[in-house]
Amino acid sequence: MSTLIARAEAHSPAVGFGERLAENQRRVFQIAYSVLGNSADAEDVAQEAFLRAYQKFDSLREAEKFRAWVNRIVFRLALNRKRGYRRRLERDTAWQSMESPAMVDGAKEAEQQVMLDRLRKEIERLPAKLRSVLLLSLVEEMDAADVGVVLGIPAGTVRSRVHTARKLLLEVMQ
Amino acid sequence: MKNACERWKDQLRETALTGARTPQFAEHLQTCANCSAELRDLEARRARLDTLLPLVAQGAEPPADFRARVLAAAEAAGKRRRVRRWQAWTLAGAAATAAIVLVVGAVLHRGTTGKIQPEGLAAAQKLAEWRAPSDSLLATPGQEILRTTPKLGESYLNVPMKAVEEE
Numbered sequence: 127m128s129t130l131i132a133r134a135e136a137h138s139p140a141v142g143f144g145e146r147l148a149e150n151q152r153r154v155f156q157i158a159y160s161v162l163g164n165s166a167d168a169e170d171v172a173q174e175a176f177l178r179a180y181q182k183f184d185s186l187r188e189a190e191k192f193r194a195w196v197n198r199i200v201f202r203l204a205l206n207r208k209r210g211y212r213r214r215l216e217r218d219t220a221w222q223s224m225e226s227p228a229m230v231d232g233a234k235e236a237e238q239q240v241m242l243d244r245l246r247k248e249i250e251r252l253p254a255k256l257r258s259v260l261l262l263s264l265v266e267e268m269d270a271a272d273v274g275v276v277l278g279i280p281a282g283t284v285r286s287r288v289h290t291a292r293k294l295l296l297e298v299m300q
Numbered sequence: 301m302k303n304a305c306e307r308w309k310d311q312l313r314e315t316a317l318t319g320a321r322t323p324q325f326a327e328h329l330q331t332c333a334n335c336s337a338e339l340r341d342l343e344a345r346r347a348r349l350d351t352l353l354p355l356v357a358q359g360a361e362p363p364a365d366f367r368a369r370v371l372a373a374a375e376a377a378g379k380r381r382r383v384r385r386w387q388a389w390t391l392a393g394a395a396a397t398a399a400i401v402l403v404v405g406a407v408l409h410r411g412t413t414g415k416i417q418p419e420g421l422a423a424a425q426k427l428a429e430w431r432a433p434s435d436s437l438l439a440t441p442g443q444e445i446l447r448t449t450p451k452l453g454e455s456y457l458n459v460p461m462k463a464v465e466e467e
């Protein structure tokens with residue numbers, strides 16, 4: 127009887143899902159934040175990624191599968207949202223001046239904030255291939271192999287692109 | 301001297317990023333104030349980059365109630381899906397009921413036509429048998445003539461008017 131209940135509980139998506147959510151939320155949020163640069167959007171996109179994972183949780187019960195899937199989905203969702211913003215910005219700049227990005231919560235000092243804004247702009251100017259690899263590599267708990275899984279490239283390629291990106295940034299960060 | 305340092309340009313950046321230096325470059329650094337100064341500058345930039353870069357992704361944390369909020373949203377979405385499924389079933393049920401009503405109605409209707417009133421039936425039969433008056437006019441003598449071959453001694457013009465009169 128108890129095994130029957132346990133089996134029923136294991137089949138209920140809410141049980142295993144809460145656990146997976148706890149394991150992945152920090153990384154998933156950071157992936158979104160690295161692309162979008164503000165907490166509100168990052169939270170939105172991270173939540174959307176988890177809701178999608180919940181909908182197909184039956185095929186994502188395994189921890190590794192869940193992790194890889196949600197990493198990829200949140201990155202794609204974040205890129206989509208950013209693209210939408212950029213399109214709107216391009217459309218609106220005809221009559222509206224560009225707004226500076228939202229204050230970054232982690233940067234305590236104003237000077238550091240200014241530097242961080244500049245760095246973000248320089249990262250935006252990197253070739254897309256280098257930018258994606260760099261942003262994902264900056265997320266805690268994402269090693270070269272994890273980044274490679276999201277982008278569909280080997281870990282070695284990830285490492286060499288990160289190096290190239292850093293070299294280019296070294297040039298522009300006076 | 302500046303031109304001679306050009307060849308160390310990339311090595312300077314590699315060293316600033318990774319700390320690795322080839323023996324030849326180490327030797328050059330000991331004799332070249334220019335490259336030593338540039339290396340110090342690049343190393344300072346790399347240190348700034350190392351401080352700032354992690355903040356690009358790690359500058360914010362998910363809010364404390366993030367997990368609770370996602371779980372609530374997931375549950376609400378699940379409920380909505382269940383309701384949608386229920387609505388779909390209800391709709392399917394309604395469609396099935398409508399189909400049954402139609403079939404039963406048709407059968408019952410056929411049942412009532414079986415018990416139609418005798419005078420109505422007679423009228424319908426009369427209507428079915430009715431032929432326009434012109435039909436008899438169309439039965440010309442010629443048709444009758446052509447239908448039968450006259451016997452020996454009979455004339456084609458010997459038209460029997462009996463059929464027409466019967467109408």
Ligand SMILES: [Zn+2]
Pocket residue numbers: 304305308328332333334335336
């Ligand atoms: Zn030199």
